Amino acid sequence: MISVEKAGAILRCAQSDLEEIVASLGGADVLDHWDVMNVALYSRSRVSVPELGLRILSRLIGGTSETWSRPLEIDAVVSAVCPNGRCRGGYWKAPSFEGTVQSGMESDGQRFRARIRGRTLGQHVSRIADPSLQKVWLGFLSSFNYQYVPHALSANIERTRFTGTGDCIGASALIIHSMLEAGFQARIRKGFCWAGTRPTYHKWAEVVVEGETKRVDPSMAALARAGFLPTGVEDYCFGNLLGRVLPLCSGDEEMIHKCDLFAGPVDFDIVSTEEETRRQVRGFVSRPPHTQ
Structure with missing residues (x-):
């Protein structure tokens, strides 16, 4: 659930429109995050957060099959943290990505970080005819x-x-x-x-x-x-x-961690090295999000 203020930031709509939405829900103090995201997506306002994200993707991929299939150079950082806050260190095994080289692996036992470089596949096969x-x-x-x-x-x-x-x-x-x-x-x-x-x-x-x-x-x-x-x-x-x-390489898609308190796959974060640098400048410490 999210606050009405947060919903307004996602919808990016006029205050009167936000008040109408809240009133239709019985004047609720909090709103369902997923409902708000879907209302924003299909609002056709062109300024809501999900719409802007897709507009950015559209600009990045271009307008032809040649640009849609164009490979992308990757320079990113993969990181993870043991889900048990009392972890005293342990084993890490990172997932593998197709077409990338993993380097600069670092771990203090409780945390893991690795840099990956390479390029996406970028291949254009053809439409299936079957x-x-x-x-x-x-x-x-x-x-x-x-x-x-x-x-x-x-x-x-x-x-x-x-x-x-x-x-x-x-x-x-x-x-x-x-x-x-x-x-x-x-x-x-x-x-x-x-x-x-x-x-x-x-x-x-x-x-x-x-x-x-x-x-x-x-x-x-x-x-x-x-x-x-x-x-x-x-x-x-x-x-x-x-x-x-x-x-991710088939059969090697999970970040695996083993310690005295935990054993199994854990959530991991992946950001561009550019974004990681900006986070460090801002003093931002990330926590790996739940994948979905």
Whole structure:
């Protein structure tokens, strides 16, 4: 839940509009964060926080398939902290990213930091031509709308199917389910989308077509279909990833930590080295966010 003031900062609307929204909810003192984000996204004001984020991504990727697939040079820092505040140090194993080199690993036992350099794949394969998969794809696009969803609900495929809404996690799970039902080998892949100095966690689908692995990005396609990304991205995502997506290596996607008090995967943060420098100047100490 968030305050009315915070909701106003996300919506970036006139005070009278904010008061009307609050009144429609019975004059609540706090509002649901996810509801506010979705109202902001579909407000069509062009100035709300989620709309501005997608406008930035649209400018970064450009307007043609050549610019959408253009590889991106990566220079970033991965960091994590043991979730147990009494950790006295232990073992760390960082995830691996496709096409990157990891260097400068540092750890005091409780905290981990590593620098990664490289480039995204940036490949343009081609749109999938298989008729059965095209039917799955068109069925998905006609029945799904992108929405921000709490992490606890985003992986609930029954909820996603019932409401026809979800984020990249729900969209990927839904289309994977349909691909498997149609008799194809398919799986979910994870990574990060570089939409600015702070990459966002992202999921998409991989499907095997005539022995070749193709990448399908249902959530980006849904955003394009809703008019938030350039015309053509919807078709492009049926076989391709945007060049600004950095995949985690399959089978090595988790940050693992072991100590006397904890053993298992932990949340991790990833920011550009430029952003990390700005944080250090501001004296900002980050805590790894919950992935979603």
